[in-house]
Amino acid sequence: MKKLLALVLCLALVAALFVGCQEESKDTAAIKVGLICIGDENDQGYTYNFIRGKDAATKALKEKGINVEWVVKWNVPEGDACEDANIELAEAGCKVIFNNSFGFEPYMLKVAPNYPEIQFVACTNKASRTDDLENTHNAFAAIYEGRYLAGVVAGMKLQQLIDDGTITDEQAVIGYVGAFPFEEIKSGYTAYFLGAKSVCPSVTMKVQFVNDWSNATLESNAASALCDMGCKLISQHADNSTPATMAQSKGAYFTSYNNDMISVAPEACLVGTRIDWSVYFCEAIEAVANGKNFDQDWCKGLADGAVVLTELNKDIIAPGTEEKLAEVEKGLKDGSIQVFDTKTFTVGGQELTQAFALDTDGDFAPDKEEAVFNGAFHESYYQSAPYFGIDIDGIELLN
Numbered sequence: 001m002k003k004l005l006a007l008v009l010c011l012a013l014v015a016a017l018f019v020g021c022q023e024e025s026k027d028t029a030a031i032k033v034g035l036i037c038i039g040d041e042n043d044q045g046y047t048y049n050f051i052r053g054k055d056a057a058t059k060a061l062k063e064k065g066i067n068v069e070w071v072v073k074w075n076v077p078e079g080d081a082c083e084d085a086n087i088e089l090a091e092a093g094c095k096v097i098f099n100n101s102f103g104f105e106p107y108m109l110k111v112a113p114n115y116p117e118i119q120f121v122a123c124t125n126k127a128s129r130t131d132d133l134e135n136t137h138n139a140f141a142a143i144y145e146g147r148y149l150a151g152v153v154a155g156m157k158l159q160q161l162i163d164d165g166t167i168t169d170e171q172a173v174i175g176y177v178g179a180f181p182f183e184e185i186k187s188g189y190t191a192y193f194l195g196a197k198s199v200c201p202s203v204t205m206k207v208q209f210v211n212d213w214s215n216a217t218l219e220s221n222a223a224s225a226l227c228d229m230g231c232k233l234i235s236q237h238a239d240n241s242t243p244a245t246m247a248q249s250k251g252a253y254f255t256s257y258n259n260d261m262i263s264v265a266p267e268a269c270l271v272g273t274r275i276d277w278s279v280y281f282c283e284a285i286e287a288v289a290n291g292k293n294f295d296q297d298w299c300k301g302l303a304d305g306a307v308v309l310t311e312l313n314k315d316i317i318a319p320g321t322e323e324k325l326a327e328v329e330k331g332l333k334d335g336s337i338q339v340f341d342t343k344t345f346t347v348g349g350q351e352l353t354q355a356f357a358l359d360t361d362g363d364f365a366p367d368k369e370e371a372v373f374n375g376a377f378h379e380s381y382y383q384s385a386p387y388f389g390i391d392i393d394g395i396e397l398l399n
Helices: 002-028 046-062 080-091 102-114 143-163 183-197 216-228 242-249 278-289 321-334
Strands: 030-036 067-073 096-099 119-123 136-139 173-178 204-209 233-237 253-257 269-275 307-309 395-397
Touching: 030 080, 030 278, 046 067, 046 269, 046 278, 067 080, 080 096, 080 102, 096 102, 096 278, 102 119, 102 136, 119 278, 136 278, 143 183, 143 233, 143 253, 143 269, 143 307, 143 321, 173 183, 173 216, 183 204, 183 233, 183 395, 204 216, 216 233, 216 242, 233 242, 242 253
Parallel strands: 030 067, 030 096, 096 119, 119 136, 173 204, 173 233, 204 395, 233 253, 253 269
Antiparallel strands: 269 307
């Protein structure tokens, strides 16, 4: 009897150990995730922001018992090399592959049909949301909300300079370094301008496109030229920190994108805005790890923590900026403030009362869908990728 009892206890112990090992294995088994980047973390801008998101997501997922093994491809150009990178990551066993640049999607879509068990994501783009593949996805955040807030900070600084007699109303000019004349960039700088205009009514803007996503020299030269034209404040939608350092060297103020650039331009940088990609990474990777589906087209904003402001440079922001930001952020979250409120801007002297053509080729935004309703243009309402491509009054395009 004693021997039988001992045997039963022994078997129970072995069973418990076996279950424990299974649970430990479940906790520690890593899901392999691919990330294809147009640059590297040294740009201190666009790709660096994705790496921040990757690291934050890894930590958050680990707390849920999901370990992630990242395989990252750096400095991949928008071309055949991107197709090769997607194939290599698929063959390496990645269960989900994120492509971080606008021009990557066509090459990703060549690969995705051959690996139906792998999820492919094109960030900032729009074709995957409507294709006939079940394993392709688009994702972008409502960054226009963050742009608007950064614009408020910029506008308050310009209005302070006017009130102090440092500049005149007419000298309240913002210079904007843009990558390409695409909707994503136009939406961003228009939202930024409208945020500034909401607190500095005389503000105008000049935009210089560099026709490159990441070219530190071209971005610096564009910022320099804008300062030489009299712009008192510089902002950007380009990948590097050189516009910030150039603005500081020219005595202009600056607001950043993708990263807090106070460290490289402490006398110029007021604030920045960025997408917190960890929010999306966590949702997508957790779904894949648990064998579940996730959104084919994803977009979240301030209310979900997917769009954030960087730290305010309290040494140089205008008085009252923090209080004003809190007020505006609350309004954006509860809907009482609309970024593209049609009462706040004109197009050729006219109020925008209906959706204009959203892209010259007619297919960027969903066909026949009206983006203007309830007194506002509703950005990222029909798709995650921005589709505000309208040139409004007060913004001068230099090229």
